[in-house]
Amino acid sequence: MKINKLENWNLQESNPLIIAGPCSVETPQQLEKTVEVLVNNGIRIIRGGVWKPRTRPNSFEGVGSPALSWIRDIKSKYGVKFAIEVASPQHVEEALQAGMDILWIGARSTVNPFTVQEIANSLKGVDIPILVKNPVNPDLALWIGALERIHHAGIDKLGAIHRGFSNFNDEIFRNSPTWQIPLELRTRYPELPLINDPSHICGRRDLISQISQMALDLNFDGLMIESHIDPENAWSDAAQQLTPYALSELLNTLETRFPTTDNPVLESQLEVIRQHIDDVDRDLLEMLSRRMRLVEKAGIYKKKNNVAIFQMERWKKVFESRQEWAKSLQVNPEFIKELFNLIHTESIKKQEEIISNKEKWEDRTMD
Template sequence: MNTLQMNEWIGTASKPIIIAGPCSVETPEQLDQTVNYLVKEGIRIIRGGVWKPRTRPNSFEGVGEIALPWIREAKSKYGVQFAIEVASPYHVEKALEYGIDMLWIGARSTVNPFTVQDLADALRGVDIPVWVKNPVNPDIALWIGALERLNRAGVKKLGAIHRGFSNFNDSIYRNSPTWQIPLEFKTQFPEIPLLNDPSHISGKRDLILPVSQMALDLNFDGLIIESHINPDQAWSDSAQQLIPADLGKLIAQLQTRIATVNNPLLESQLEVIREHIDEVDRELLEVLGRRMKLVEKAGEYKKLNNVAIFQMERWKKVFETRPIWASSLQINQEFVKELYKLIHTESIKKQEEIMEGKLQESISRK
């Protein structure tokens, strides 16, 4: 994609970029007070929900376009830029009419290529920054596809927002961060600025700081955080919003890391460590290769004796014991569980191939 570099359109080359504001624009007073205090904390780009796509129809879905004059007044009064979510061509039309500076496409819209194409068509020929949130499900192709549709419509000022992914098994986060997906995105498209949305990942304010710091440690370009003058009285997502003063304290605690190493001595030391990592990786793969050879042996035995591939008791034993072994080696148990799920899937696949070979032999004899 032929996008512009971040500092050619974002308005500042400094990092991290911070966009903050209420989940929803509720009243003129709530917006004015929130923006007033955010500006005092140094925030120059405000976010606010005007139209809120909600899961249930009886939920608060935003006040709608009556908020747009309030936003225009706040922009004029405080000299800030403003970003809102759009989910239809009509939203785009009204946002442009009222001078909104940036748009974002939400996770529920990104998941639908028809919706994204409608938005891309509505933005054709418009010179405005557009941020695209990852889809609700962990599908990087949909995320990339949404950006490609916008880019083909002529939108060059593109950015991406990582807001986590739906996962009913996650007991910690509202939306699982699944960090490998945004990192893969950044690897493929390093020229596109990538923000993290710790509010939607966390779902509760006490997790916003560690998620934000993790994003900066992973070299994200910035953060988009929900902030409300009185979060406990917010009309939507009250648990994940910070008062502006607490947002200011959070920003002050964040540590930024250097993206590249310019110190020759440090680079030399890192290179030695990396060489050792490479050696260990080769050993790991050799061990994994030996394991797969044993899996093939087991498959041949099952094939000869007409035994089913999947043995529940065996799998339960593997899945129960390996995390315990990992713990004794100070390795994260959840990581090992996920690793062995992948290993088990590949093992089943290999044994299926052996069984298919038996079936083909039987067919050939006939």
């Protein structure tokens, strides 16, 4: 994809890009009070939900089209740019007629290629930034597919929003950050602007600061943060919205990092450390190769003695002991848990191959 760089989007915004505003546009008064304080604190790009796709049918689903006239008045009075979510060609048409400056496609829309294609078709000939949130589930290919569909419609002011992924096992965040997925997207498309949405990742305002800083540490291009003049009484997502004052305080505490360094001494030191990392990675791969050869031997024994591949007691012992070893070595046990789940899955596949393909393994020696 050939993407127009963020600095060419004419947003007149500082680095990193900051988009802030209420989860939902509720009333003209709520919108103006929120925007007034945001503008006084330097925010020039406002977000606000007009149409809200909700999980339950009786939840507040946004004011809808009437909110667009309120937004027009706010844009005229305060000179701000405005971003809203669209989920259909009709939304796109109304948003463009109302003079919206940025459109984004939400996580629930991104999961459906038919919906994304319909939106893409309605965007042909449009020259404003279009942002695509990651799908609800951790599926990088689906995210890339949505971005490609929008790009094929002729949109080159294209960006991605990382809002986290559904994970019922996550007891901390509303949506797990799963940082490796947006970082893989950045690796494949380095020119694609990448914006973090800490509000939807956290689901709680007290966690927003740490996720925002993490995103900047990982060289994200910007943040989209929900802000409401009276969060406790917000009509949607009250727990994750900050007051404009709290948002200003948060932004003042965040630190931006340089993607590279011109310091030759520092660069030399980093290069030495990176070489050590490369050496350790090679050792790790050699140890994994050795482990898989042992898995193969165990699989052959099981095949010859008609023993089931999966041994519950053995796996339980491995699963528990490796996390204990990790603690003693000051390695994150949750990381080791995920790592050994992957190793175990690959081990099962390897032994299944042995069981199902006798000829390939019957001549293997056990030494």
